[in-house]
Amino acid sequence: MAEKRRTTIYDIARELNITPASVSRALKDDLSIGKVTKELVRKTALKLNYKPNVNARLLSTGTSKTLGVIVPKINDHFFANVVAGIEMVARQSNHHVLICQTDESFDNEKRCVELLINQNVACIIVSLAATSAGTRHLQEAKKYGIPVIQFDRTDESLRTQRIINDNEQIVFETVKHLATQGYKRIAHLAGPQNIDIYRDRRSAFEKALRQYKLLYKPEYIQMDCLTKQNGREAAQKLLSMKQPPDAIFAAADICALGALQVAKEMNIAVPGTLGICGFSNEPYTELTTPSLTTIEQGSVEMGKQAVLAFMNGQESRQARSLPPVIIQPTLVVRASTCRV
Amino acid sequence: MAEKRRTTIYDIARELNITPASVSRALKDDLSIGKVTKELVRKTALKLNYKPNVNARLLSTGTSKTLGVIVPKINDHFFANVVAGIEMVARQSNHHVLICQTDESFDNEKRCVELLINQNVACIIVSLAATSAGTRHLQEAKKYGIPVIQFDRTDESLRTQRIINDNEQIVFETVKHLATQGYKRIAHLAGPQNIDIYRDRRSAFEKALRQYKLLYKPEYIQMDCLTKQNGREAAQKLLSMKQPPDAIFAAADICALGALQVAKEMNIAVPGTLGICGFSNEPYTELTTPSLTTIEQGSVEMGKQAVLAFMNGQESRQARSLPPVIIQPTLVVRASTCRV
DNA sequence: TACATTTACGTAACCGGTTACGTAAAATCA
DNA sequence: TGATTTTACGTAACCGGTTACGTAAATGTA
Incomplete structure (x- = not known):
């Protein structure tokens, strides 16, 4: 085994004789850190092969870079394409994709939503199961401040961003x-x-x-x-x-x-x-x-637009009033x- | 907005006039906690709609319930099926699936591996990109104690569990x-x-x-x-x-x-x-x-077997010597x- | 009745980051 | 030159769990 211990900001701090706080700030390119120190921290981080612990960061900031995706069937051509589109845009903006399938079952859908809430995902991108009934489970997500984006199979009564075909x-x-x-x-x-x-x-x-x-x-x-x-x-x-x-x-x-x-x-x-x-x-x-x-x-495009809708919603904090994104089918x- | 604050074990502890530690143990069904207290904690947790913060748990235990999956193309029928199989078994054992696609590019594959290491996934299930060269990136994952499972497109020289066809x-x-x-x-x-x-x-x-x-x-x-x-x-x-x-x-x-x-x-x-x-x-x-x-x-089966291989590897800590799992094609x- | 165990829980440190607040030294200004 | 602002960093608390260790009370034993 000989499992490698990951280097932390504490290791970097010790190496440079500064505090972990300064390291943290240096890595975020905070204004309050001097140029020389920043450069030193960067180099040492590289040298020690430092990789931030996402969970620690997540715990302290409460924000996640993970997009939760719920689809009826992953191995359905349409949904696979949407997921592919989601993944493409997600990767570009340094987000990750956590995926769940409902098998068209409402019970599974509820469980998936709960799971994603627990995972503290940045948003939930969902296409409803054929047997989906009611939207309380998704309302729950919104209560926790997790934006919901619906695509293709949507429910208008749940007031969220929607990506749909005309x-x-x-x-x-x-x-x-x-x-x-x-x-x-x-x-x-x-x-x-x-x-x-x-x-x-x-x-x-x-x-x-x-x-x-x-x-x-x-x-x-x-x-x-x-x-x-x-x-x-x-x-x-x-x-x-x-x-x-x-x-x-x-x-x-x-x-x-x-x-x-x-x-x-x-x-x-x-x-x-x-x-x-x-x-x-x-x-x-x-x-x-x-x-x-x-x-x-335009399935791939639909996936891309779903992620973009989330990003835009993040900037302008007024997602709910936005009209649906219409993808023109041919x-x-x-x-x-x-x-x- | 009115974002709901999540209830924590501290809330439960306050409610019951016990310490957070006891709550934590009660929820884990630890031997050292009395029956009555356990029952009380469970009920209060339910009442307050408590959901554990996975990141806090992850941070303190260092273990994750997330499986990282790397495939060349999600929207390829074969890989979509494998992913579907992975998701099925993962869900049953309360694991989650973090998915990445390489688009057959080795550079992307390297980035995906790094991302999954950063995410501290429980394992990496991978099918190599067409242009994949060398296995240093996956060796790196093993160094950090993350087991690697290869399926279909594998590299034998990287000594990991493999799921392959005959x-x-x-x-x-x-x-x-x-x-x-x-x-x-x-x-x-x-x-x-x-x-x-x-x-x-x-x-x-x-x-x-x-x-x-x-x-x-x-x-x-x-x-x-x-x-x-x-x-x-x-x-x-x-x-x-x-x-x-x-x-x-x-x-x-x-x-x-x-x-x-x-x-x-x-x-x-x-x-x-x-x-x-x-x-x-x-x-x-x-x-x-x-x-x-x-x-x-037998693509779906291949996905299922990949997860099972990981699970087995977790129990018996000697994954590396195991022979490949052979799926018989027809x-x-x-x-x-x-x-x- | 005195002592040893067991049961049930509290204490406090830890995981690895983030950040509000405080402060010494350097730079700017009157 | 003394006062003020800026720069650069340290201090310490916090996020929400987990867990080694300690301890008082309840139970068992001789």
């Missing part, structure tokens, strides 16, 4: 695209309605149908689609109606994939007889046959919706 | 499968040879060719394939030879995908004229046309290599 705009654009391609009976595979983005996408979808004077049938809206299996089941229902839809717009790529599989199994031509559009631009969407039209959400048109 | 065995199985399917001129898209797993896969490949008495041509081994573009270029070279290979075994799925695209563009029938096999079982491999034969590495046979 779901309404992009849904309109997508419906317009489908209409242009001659699709007239568009169905929607909607996500869990307790999550605002899925609610937004659905209501935008219905508005868009009206705007573009397309057929609206309540049965064309299938709820709670979030997995391939959900998507398959919904598609089976839709496609065996007397009057089946001629296009399916899924609120998640994985559901669109399920729908595509069902269409193939039922020998329904895509995009000829049925147009299919997903949401998220998962990597596999460009590899299916036909490739899937989908929506790029429609990625591929074969599955192109009749022409 | 690359040799699975490569043999794969080559055998290709031979069974009648492929006789198998090429290999090898990864960067400074990373041991890619070296292992390559040398196992060459051994397997000999074992199964298949043609070995040095030109059939293409080096440094790690991206789709690499894979494309290598495939183009291979497929425009006078005597092109009739199968391509890529050390990474993304290269296999590139090869598949090139084959399609050159109108070469897969799997008829050319068999293609990847490595990693990325989600898209089952969605290509034809679907890609590949190798499932061959996922799909259309791209099935002639029959």
